Amino acid sequence: MRTLAWPCPAPGGSGEEFALVAGPEDAAARVLLVPALFEEANKTRRLLAETMRALAARGVASVLPDLPGCGESLAPLELQDLDSWRAAVRRCARRFRASHYLAIRGGAVLLPRTAKGWSFEPVAGASLLRTMVRARTIAAREEGREETAARLLDLGRVQGLELAGYRLGARMIAGLERADLPKRSKRLVLTLADLGGEPLWRRSEPGEDPALAAALAARIAVEATP
Amino acid sequence: MRADMAQHKALGAHDDSAAQLRAILRDVLGLEPSQVERFNDRTELFGSLPELDSMAVAGLLTEMEDRLDIVIEDDEVDGELLSTFGNLLAFARAKRRR
Structure with a gap:
C-alpha cells in the first residue's frame, strides 16, 4: 500500500488530496474505490483496505481517495458538497487512469454517469x-x-x-x-445477499470481514481484467 | 403473550417478523447468532446492550424500514419501543399488518 497525492481544487483545500494505492503500477485493470460517506467511510475502511490487498494479489491496481474534507484532507468538510466530491472523483480517476469504479454505499451517488464498474450496497x-x-x-x-x-x-x-x-x-x-441512485444494470449492483457478509457500516465496532473482501475482489478482478 | 399470539394469527401463518428482526439485530449489533436466537419477549435491548448507541439505533430503524417494508415515524421511537425484544417485535408486526 502506498499513498498518492493528486491535484484536486476542492473549496478551501490545499490543491491536492491524498489516496491509498495498491497493486501493480502498470496494471491494465485499475479500479477507483469511491468510499462510503461520513461515518460509514470509517466503518468500511478496513474492509476496503483488505479488498485492495486482495485485488493486488490478483494483479488489479486500486485507489481509495480521501474525499475533500474527509480523512487526511485539509479542506473543511463544511465547504464541500456533492458536486465538489463528484469533481474530486473525476480528478482522481484521471490522475490514476482508472479503468473501473467500485462505489461503496453512499459513494454510489458520486459515480460519473458513464462510469464503468459496480456499486456495492448502494444507498440514496x-x-x-x-x-x-x-x-x-x-x-x-x-x-x-x-x-x-x-x-x-x-x-x-x-x-x-x-x-x-x-x-x-x-x-x-x-x-x-x-x-x-443512478440507474444501473442489476449485474453491476453488488449486494451482501450475493456476496455473503455483514453490514459493517451499521456497527459501532465494525471490525473486518475478510471473506467479504475476498468475494468483492474476486468478483471485480474477473470482470475488470482485460 | 396472548396478545402476541393474536397478532401472530392476524399476520397469518407465514409471519417471519421474529426471524427477520433477529437477523436485523444480529447484523446491526454484530451479535452471535446463538445470542439472538435466545432473545425472548422479555430480553432487554436498549440500555442493556452496549452496542446500541444513537447511531446504531438509527441504523437499526433504517434496516427495519428497508427489510420489513415499513415506515417508522420519529414520534413512534421512544425508550419503551426499544426496551425489550418483545416490544420491538410487537411494533414491527403491528406496522406490517397496516
Whole structure:
C-alpha cells in the first residue's frame, strides 16, 4: 500500500488530496474505490483496505481517495458538497487512469454517469441523511431535548447541520436530499445477499470481514481484467 | 403473550417478523447468532446492550424500514419501543399488518 497525492481544487483545500494505492503500477485493470460517506467511510475502511490487498494479489491496481474534507484532507468538510466530491472523483480517476469504479454505499451517488464498474450496497443520499438526522434526534431525546427531523432539515438547508460529529454545509444537505441512485444494470449492483457478509457500516465496532473482501475482489478482478 | 399470539394469527401463518428482526439485530449489533436466537419477549435491548448507541439505533430503524417494508415515524421511537425484544417485535408486526 502506498499513498498518492493528486491535484484536486476542492473549496478551501490545499490543491491536492491524498489516496491509498495498491497493486501493480502498470496494471491494465485499475479500479477507483469511491468510499462510503461520513461515518460509514470509517466503518468500511478496513474492509476496503483488505479488498485492495486482495485485488493486488490478483494483479488489479486500486485507489481509495480521501474525499475533500474527509480523512487526511485539509479542506473543511463544511465547504464541500456533492458536486465538489463528484469533481474530486473525476480528478482522481484521471490522475490514476482508472479503468473501473467500485462505489461503496453512499459513494454510489458520486459515480460519473458513464462510469464503468459496480456499486456495492448502494444507498440514496436521502436515506443516508434520514438515518443521520434520526441518530441526532434520538441522542437529543436521551439528553431530554426535543428535536424533530423536519425542523432540523429546514434549518440544515439554510445554515447547514452537525450530524454524527460531521459539520455539513447547507449545499451538502440539499444535495443529499436530491441524490438518487443512478440507474444501473442489476449485474453491476453488488449486494451482501450475493456476496455473503455483514453490514459493517451499521456497527459501532465494525471490525473486518475478510471473506467479504475476498468475494468483492474476486468478483471485480474477473470482470475488470482485460 | 396472548396478545402476541393474536397478532401472530392476524399476520397469518407465514409471519417471519421474529426471524427477520433477529437477523436485523444480529447484523446491526454484530451479535452471535446463538445470542439472538435466545432473545425472548422479555430480553432487554436498549440500555442493556452496549452496542446500541444513537447511531446504531438509527441504523437499526433504517434496516427495519428497508427489510420489513415499513415506515417508522420519529414520534413512534421512544425508550419503551426499544426496551425489550418483545416490544420491538410487537411494533414491527403491528406496522406490517397496516
